[in-house]
Amino acid sequence: MSRVLVVGGTGLAGRAVTAEAVERGHEVVVAARRAPDDDDDAYVAGAVYVVADLVTGNGLEEAVEGTDVLIDASNADGRRASHVFATGSLNLLHTAARFGVRRAVLLSVVGADGSGYSYYRAKAAQERIFLDSPLEARIVRATQFHDFVTAVFERGRPFGALIAPSRTRFQPIAVPDVARVLVDAAEGDGQPDSIRTIGGPRIESARALAERWKEASGARRPVVGVRLGGPLGSTWRAGRNVVPDAAIDGMDYDAWLSARG
Numbered sequence: 621m622s623r624v625l626v627v628g629g630t631g632l633a634g635r636a637v638t639a640e641a642v643e644r645g646h647e648v649v650v651a652a653r654r655a656p657d658d659d660d661d662a663y664v665a666g667a668v669y670v671v672a673d674l675v676t677g678n679g680l681e682e683a684v685e686g687t688d689v690l691i692d693a694s695n696a697d698g699r700r701a702s703h704v705f706a707t708g709s710l711n712l713l714h715t716a717a718r719f720g721v722r723r724a725v726l727l728s729v730v731g732a733d734g735s736g737y738s739y740y741r742a743k744a745a746q747e748r749i750f751l752d753s754p755l756e757a758r759i760v761r762a763t764q765f766h767d768f769v770t771a772v773f774e775r776g777r778p779f780g781a782l783i784a785p786s787r788t789r790f791q792p793i794a795v796p797d798v799a800r801v802l803v804d805a806a807e808g809d810g811q812p813d814s815i816r817t818i819g820g821p822r823i824e825s826a827r828a829l830a831e832r833w834k835e836a837s838g839a840r841r842p843v844v845g846v847r848l849g850g851p852l853g854s855t856w857r858a859g860r861n862v863v864p865d866a867a868i869d870g871m872d873y874d875a876w877l878s879a880r881g
């Protein structure tokens with residue numbers, strides 16, 4: 621058993637990581653700017669919650685004290701991403717190094733390298749900060765979560781539609797499957813200072829997935845193909861968001877839809 625710090629452990633991915641690490645018997649500390657109440661969806665019984673802010677550094681010493689391994693599953697919104705990821709990672713890793721943390725695992729995104737999309741550039745810079753740190757680092761790049769692709773389709777709601785980015789394929793992955801790989805990495809799986817990519821079990825067109833979401837959710841709105849502008853659209857249309865050789869044997873989109881009930 622190790623003491624594992626999950627930074628951003630109240631978020632979508634972070635909660636699953638926290639639950640997985642608690643389940644495996646680790647002593648788990650979660651750091652975020654807000655600690656959840658015990659009736660909150662973000663609360664995982666057995667974890668300890670510490671209020672800390674990556675950007676200001678407040679609370680980080682308390683969070684990292686006694687930690688063997690940290691997993692960073694935090695996030696930042698698009699406009700602030702570059703600042704939050706850079707400042708936050710430097711603050712986190714310097715503090716962790718001072719307190720003797722051995723290993724750091726970062727959740728990143730497939731396609732982060734070589735994309736002009738500002739959020740992906742910020743993730744790529746964050747990866748470099750982890751790999752250049754004195755800690756033994758492991759990066760796990762995941763494809764889009766099932767929840768995320770569904771949120772893309774639902775961006776059409778104000779227009780009475782479901783949006784399917786045209787000429788785009790997704791390889792959506794279940795967050796608990798990502799969490800398992802992150803905790804494996806925290807336990808030492810894989811090479812130090814390496815990048816592992818993982819994708820969901822199937823690659824499908826955005827339209828096919830959107831049609832299945834439409835059916836499962838009972839939405840009456842039509843699925844409308846939209847050409848996504850900017851560097852994110854071109855990254856996706858170039859297929860740089862899928863990793864056919866790194867598909868994991870996990871929950872596919874249909875199983876995820878069924879599990880939602």
Ligand SMILES: NC(=O)c1ccc[n+]([C@@H]2O[C@H](COP(=O)([O-])OP(=O)(O)OC[C@H]3O[C@@H](n4cnc5c(N)ncnc54)[C@H](OP(=O)(O)O)[C@@H]3O)[C@@H](O)[C@H]2O)c1
Pocket residue numbers: 627628629630631632633634651652653654655672673674675693694695696704708727728729730743761762763764765766768769
């Ligand atoms: N969405 C996808 O499809 C996808 C795919 C692959 C990889 N990823 C990566 O997965 C990571 C997690 O994404 P997510 O959607 O799970 O994130 P999320 O739900 O937005 O959760 C973000 C977490 O970070 C914490 N946080 C934000 N700013 C913080 C700060 N300054 N200091 C401390 N904690 C802070 C939040 O808590 P507070 O707000 O309370 O601080 C929350 O716990 C991201 O780095 C993303 O690039 C996402």
